[in-house]
Amino acid sequence: MRSGPARGLWPQCGRCAAVATLAAAGFLCGCRVKTRTVVPAGEVRPLQTSTRAEILARYSELSRSVRTVNAKVEMAPHTGSKYTGVIEDYKQVNGFVLAVSPNHIRMIGQAPVIGSRVFDMVSDGETFRISIPPKGKFIVGPAQFEHAAKKPLENLRPQHILEAIFWPPIEAGSLVLFDEEENGAGRYYALTVVSRGETPEVKRRIWFDRTDLNLGRVEVYEPGGRLVSVARYADWQPAGEGASYPRQMVVERPHDDYRLELHITGLTLNGEVAADGFELAQPPGSELVKVGEKGQDGGGPGRP
16 A cells, blocks of 8 residues: 555656656657757868878978068057956058068058058067157167067067968977867867977967868967967968968967957068068158167057
8 A cells, every 4th residue: 555655746747747748749849949050051161180290291381381471461450458458449550561581571551541651660580670750769679579568559569470470380309289179169270389398388389270271370488388479360362382371360469468450452472572671771850769778668650
């Protein structure tokens, strides 16, 4: 004979069974239980597979394929972040980038419409020179000089752009890790270049988009794990001699608190570049500012 408590459980179990049956029925018929989205055929991007050796070879070929860059660009600077509390978006600047691997670069910025020169900057890997006509300043300093300016855009240096438009080969003897990564809606193969020694540290992370196996991102680290640069690449197109090059770049400098978007509208790769293309003399009447010396400070291009 069943006890009272046991008999009391039967109606509850009956209700549970009924709910489960209805849920199963709804699941089987698909009524208001799920949604189904069909991605247009032209937007489907199947993932490609590759191996560590193939990705290493792909990067090695890429680093050798670009020797000079002569580009017409549109530049859009942004400064600040949610961490500083102030974000500023500047007007687009038209300009030109001329570079020879591994050390030389010249970048000119012009105001929209009127075309007046906003800045002109060069670097030979050892020294940078920046002319800022609107401010009447001519700034000179070591190429690797870093100084946190009060205005983040004044941290912009030609060397920062040079490091993004060329891809140096991986040093012999480096430890290179290989793995798959998922970032947002994208999936990647990643090469992590690690220094050898008692305390190995990450030096670079190189990301390849698995939809087309093109370079998607490069992160550069300093000792102590400090992330100094993130360069993102998109819209890869053929550029002659079997090479390809991205038409969209974003250079982020987290500790310099700025981001620069580059849209390439005209491009010549591996052409001859005259040596005088990197000569930049101080304009008459401009103020000479030397940075990197005790008691000296300067600024970058400033506000366009």
